[in-house]
Amino acid sequence: MLTNWSGNVTFSTTTLHEPRTVEELQAVVAAQARLRVLGTGHSFSRIADSDAALVSVRGITGPVEFDDDAGTVDVPAGARYGDIVEQLHGHGRALHNLGSLPHISVAGAAATGTHGSGVGTPGLAAAVRGIELVRADGELVHLRAGDDDFAGAVVGLGALGVVTRLTLATQPTFAMRQQVWLDAPTTTVLEQFDTVMSSGYSVSLFIDPGPHDVIGRIFVKSLADAEPVDGAAWGARPATSPEHPLAGEDARAATPQLGEVRPWFEVLPHFRLSFTPSSGDEQQTEYFVDARDGAAALEAVLALDLDDALQVMEIRTIRRDDLWLSMAGGRDSFALHFTWHNRDEAVRRACLAVEEVLRPFAPRPHWGKVFFLDRDEVRSRYDRLPAFAALAARFDPDRTFGNDFLERYVY
Missing domain, CATH: 3.30.465.10 (Uridine Diphospho-n-acetylenolpyruvylglucosamine Reductase; domain 3)
Structure with a gap:
């Protein structure tokens, strides 16, 4: 069997082509009636699934x-x-x-x-x-x-x-540093939401299962020459030892913290390349809403009881871009990311509950993560989706690269 990284998706084919050159890839593609590309398998939806064959380009190396x-x-x-x-x-x-x-x-x-x-x-x-x-x-x-x-x-x-x-x-x-702040009162964070989320180059809030009276961990990644953040203004206390994004997990997997100045690539990710990221045994979901609705959307989600499924919730922001099918296309966005236990039915129930309370905010689901929004809702979130479908028809008129996921949400 072929599965994705966490094992929640078993692909519908056992055929995986692994060409070593572009020429070999061209021959593989030209010979297939149906084919999907498999990356590193970190998608949790069936976006990469194929009932015929998969192909990986991992073996096609080349210079930088x-x-x-x-x-x-x-x-x-x-x-x-x-x-x-x-x-x-x-x-x-x-x-x-x-x-x-x-x-x-x-x-x-x-x-x-x-x-x-x-x-x-x-x-x-x-x-x-x-x-x-x-x-x-x-x-x-x-x-x-x-x-x-x-x-x-x-x-x-x-x-x-x-x-x-x-x-x-x-x-x-450029150089960066990372500070982690603990147990900020949720009411204070919501009152100062824009200030908190813009306090660094990259900011993530991590919220644990259970009572939501505090935000468990706030990761602030800042440029090395920026004024250090004082999370005490939000009622938080500074971490005195490294923290993992998931409470109780081994913090050695996390990138350098405690204000240590390091190159950009050692600080911007949450996890080190040499460790298994997150928990491994999990499913993930993420929804994007307009950044102006961020605090209201978070407050609506915090009113839910998701403890049966939730490992941790991460909150972050993304600047808009002009890419047709980007979740942040055309609007500065606020993302609510959920790391779930790897339990299909519990995840389904949790997603449906989250989707219901986020519906007034016109959420866009992450294409590569678990969601249950119906076809019409997803399609209505992207003005350029018809243009993309026409582009796909020009490049691939026979839908060689199609699958059930694209049939449902794109074609």
Whole structure:
């Protein structure tokens, strides 16, 4: 059997192609009637599922190539962020943002709109400036920022082809530090919500099961030269030893804290590449609402009893981008992320309850995580979805890269 990372998805095929070159990939793609791309398997929905065959580009390695004049870097699509960040830093460059874990592939993150956090920083896909992919007919094509439909192709859900390389915008490397604040009264945080969420380059609130009178942990990731945050203004106390995002888990898996100044790539993720991220035995869900509704949406969710399913809830913000199927497309966004126990029925009940209270806020679910919103609701959240469906029809008229997930929400 083939499964995703946590084992909550067993894929509908046991066939996995693992070409070692672009030419081998082109031959594989051209020979298939149905095919889906499998990244690092960190999606919890059935977005990557196939009833015919899967293909991985992890084995198609290649150089990390810098264009110093353009300020960009070309990377293999199957590379994990943790595989490339040290090379970027060594070249004096950095990405504007990173996800919670460096274990995810660059192409998989872009294709699903996976993001990172920060009121001033858009998601990972916003860095994409060029795409090299193999279409269903086996042809290798290149797309560049400024091309027609480029903004539709970046968060492509695997519907256009198999991405082989990506060009990413970079910026000069920078240093950061991370502080963790504990047990801030929830009422105070909600009253000062915008101040708390904008107190660092990237801010995450972690809320445990049980009574929600306090926010258990607030992770504040700041530029090294920024004024240190004083969480006492929110009624919080400083952590005196490293903290894991999930209460009780081994904090050695977490990135450096206690104000230690480190390079950007060692601070922006929550987890170290050498450790299993999060808890491992889990499912995940995430919903995005307009940032202006953030405090109200959080307050509505905190009124629910989710303890049967919940391991931890994470709250963060993402700056808007112009990508058609990005969860933050066209609006600064507030994200409510849930790490669930790996129990299907409990997760279903919890998701339905969350979706019901968030419905007035027009939530967009993360494409790669568990959700139960119906087709019409999801489609209504994206004005450019019909245009994306037309783009997919041009690139893949026979729906070689289709599956039930795309049939339901896209085609």
